[in-house]
Amino acid sequence: MAGHAAENHGPMAQFEIKRLVPMELFGYDISFTNSALFMVLALVLASGFLIFAMNGRSLVPSRMQSIAESLYEFVAGIVRENLGEEGMRYFPWVFSIFIFILAVNMLGMIPGSFTVTSHIIVTFALALMVWVTVTLIGFARHGVGYLKLFVPDGVPIWLMPLIVPIEIVSYLIRPISLAVRLFANMMAGHTMLKVFASFAVSLPVVAKAFPVLFTAAFTGLEFLVSFLQAFIFTVLTCIYLNDAVNMHH
């Protein structure tokens, strides 16, 4: 634990967890870390922005208000498209997932900051929350009938021994694929950035331009990836929810 936060400027150093305020609760370590700091920042910025931007509540929106409304309509569009109008009861939950991931991803784009979603434990916890919630909704709505999800329509009976296990495995693997997709994208992108940025330091002067330009271009791409991963996570959440709510396969 000691040398953990030692001076280390390798490409992985940006992912290190630093305990800013050590805390403990019932024997658990709940220290306020740099990760926690950025989660709280995301919470404050997202809530603060969405509430502040709507202060005018004008029929003809200001710029800030249109951004807030666009975010709302964007996620509402995803929910409606996948779940239909009745799926709007899950909208606040889906929106929270989207805005949380988007906010921490975007905060992670600030040089020297920390990217919460570059930790598999965080993305896995989010993915597990989605998976458990969806599964609970599925059983609550359809009872044991929810298991029919593993028996697709129109498949010949002799294929069942093959199809059903595949369906079950693909269902069980959902939280893992959801978690790994987000985590790997964020970690890989940030590592790449750091590696190329460090080339700019180590390379001789004549060659410095290349890594600098590449890093600049790649930063733009990373912004896209940050948004896209939040979007993908949200869309997949809605698709899974649709399985649970409507059982369309």
Added chain:
Amino acid sequence: MITAMTVLVAEALDVGRDVAEALDEHKSGGLPQLHAPDFAPQLFWLAVTFVLLYWIMSKVALPRIGEVIEERRDRIQRDLAAAERLKGETDKALQTYEKALSDARGSASAIARKTRDELGAEVDKERKAVEDQLAKKLADAEASIAATKTKALASVKDIAGDTVVEIVNALTNINVTKDEAVRAIPSGSDK
């Protein structure tokens, strides 16, 4: 949902600690993401911040945005409905106006015809009166001319008689009376 998440987080914290203890034996040094003792604080703060975020979003932020969007949609709907209604009223008013216009045109031509007929009748009457009057005056004039002529002719005979008496006296010394003279003169008015 929140209770489910709390249970989930408690479980995850337990798992995290177990894994952390297991991994700590090996001494970490690899990826910071696999440094198990860091799992518990991340999960704890993730749970805290996400639950708070969910609460703020569902209770405050989203209803506010939803309200405004809803209100705008309603307003546009209302305005469209009002516009539709007004358009209907305009069409009706236009119809009424056109009907009134054609009615007015019809009655105007009726009035014109009636006036023309009346004026024509009056003119005819007046002309007839004037003509009658003229005819009467003409007849009177003719009568008076005839009377005057008769009277003049009578005077002529009288004067002729006197003249005859004088002439006969002067030439022959025969006394003739005026009556004889007048009788001798052929009646002028007989020719």
